[in-house]
Amino acid sequence: MSRYNAVLARNTENAPKSIGPYSQTVAFSHYNNLSAQLPIDPKSGELVAGGVKEQAGQCFKNIKAIVESIDHIMDDIVRITIFLKNISDIDAVNEVYAKFFPSYVPALTTVAVTALPMNALVQVEALISNGEGTIPEAPQAGDLIKAARNTENAPVSPLSTQAVAFSHYNNLSAQLPIDPRTGKLIAGGVKEQTGQCLKNIKAILESIDVPFDDIVKINIFLKNLSDIEAVNEVYKTFFPDSAIARAAAYVPARTAVAVSGLPMDALVQIEAVVSHGDGTPPQVVEDRHGIVIKANNTGGAPKSSLSTQTVAFSHYNHISAQLPLDPKTGEVVNGGVKEQAGQCLENIKTIVESVNHVMGDVVKINIFLKNIEDIDAVDEVYTTFFPGGIPARRTVGVSALPKNALIQIEAVVSHAEGTPPKA
Known part of the structure; x- marks a missing residue:
């Protein structure tokens, strides 16, 4: 079995011991999945002193310690997700964030939530590229490159890259309902804002020649959960997008949650994980083409017309929130x-x-x-x-x-x- 991909869980003493039954980082194939990091001092096991800037700094220090413990660097991060207790802290946290990513910036999602473990003000998680893969004693395509791309047809930010691809996945920054021409929120209510978020995602995908139906997972963050039906009404006009997808009734895996605040006081924000069949070179042709999306539902679990229970692509299955x-x-x-x-x-x-x-x-x-x-x-x-x-x-x-x-x-x-x- 040494030739098969293996789930590789690791911990380091240079970052806080997990406060629950989970590992600091779990690698599989070409990605490392890091547990969300709280602003805990690894020596004391307590939250660091100070305000949100100090806490944000500790979160990123903990991520850096984990990343370095597995022989990676911060520029190997493809996505950062920031959870704030107060959305008003976003500028202070961004100031700290920028110090850890002085040149390359990953895909980014920022939301405010009602509460965080240990009553923290901020929590940060990261997804890391893993060029060596996880086949024991058989390194995989260690020279795979990260492809970070932006288009002027969608909102551009100095703090994030719109799409960061590595191996067979593209990770998109969460899209706000911003008009890319003005840089401001569009006029209207939640329906109009939902439409703009999805238009921005579509513009990003079109800029890299990826069809909309290559999305495998959608995450919807709502300011008001009562808006979910209005959002769904718009959502159904985007999925399925192609004749092939309509024939198969394909819709991505999905998660929808209400958050306490979004950047720019938006009503909705949407992020997407996208299959990337062409991979990121260098790869031999036979390893790059013809990989298919496998969507599956079972009668043994709750079904929804708006989502597929599990969508597999390449070496990952993405399961809709249950x-x-x-x-x-x-x-x-x-x-x-x-x-x-x-x-x-x-x-x-x-x-x-x-x-x-x-x-x-x-x-x-x-x-x-x-x-x-x-x-x-x-x-x-x-x-x-x-x-x-x-x-x-x-x-x-x-x-x-x-x-x-x-x-x-x-x-x-x-x-x-x-x-x-x-x-």
Whole structure:
């Protein structure tokens, strides 16, 4: 089995020990998935003294320590996600962020959430390129290059790159409803803003000759969860986009959450993860073309017309965020947060097993909690599904979840067999 991709979980003493049952970084194939970093001093295990600037600096120092512990550098980061307690702190955090990325800037998403673990003011996570891959004793295409690109047809920012591709994925910066000609929010309400976000994503993809239906995962951040139906109405006019996708009724995996604040006081922000069949050179031709998207639903987990339960491309499966819904009734299960957490994870397990994988193949888990105080109760359930604490993880408190749920969980799963052309 030494020739097969392996899930590689690692920790370093130079960064804070995880405050829950998860690893600092989990690599698979050509990506490293880092757990979201809190502003914890690794020596004391406590939050650093000071305000949001000091906390932001510590988050990035922790990321840098993890990155360097696995023989990488900060410029290998393809995406940064910043979670703020107060959106008004964005300029102060950006000032710190810029010091860690003085030339190259990754794809970027910034949102404000209701609460963070340990009552922190900021939490930062990173996705890292992994050119050497994870085949034991068989380095993979170590000379793969990162392709960072911008187009004037979408909003340009000095703090982020619109699209950063590595190997077989493109990671897009979260798009605000900004008119690229004026640099300002467009006029109108949430429908108009949703349309502009998706138009910006489409413009970025068209600039790199990637069709809209190559999106494998969409994340929607809403200021008001009550706007979800209006957003969905616009969303359905963009997906499916092509005749082929319509024939297959293909829609990406999806997550939608309410956040407490967005940059520029926007009502909605949307980010996308995109398949990149051509890869990033140098690659031999036979390794670059013909990889297919594999979308799958199972009757054993809740279904939605707006999302596919799991979308695989190359060496990853992207699973739509799971609510604590009983797949038979479509309703939230009875009980408290433990029962709801268990149902979310059961739904994920069912989806994972439906594509012939196991929970040990999960590399990243993202948890959205209505009450951050529920984290210990959730961990009690979580460890029964992940007794080894292997996946990297992020936990945030959000203002509201669909169906008034207490918890929602999404997952990224390794996919060793890849997605070659169908025979």
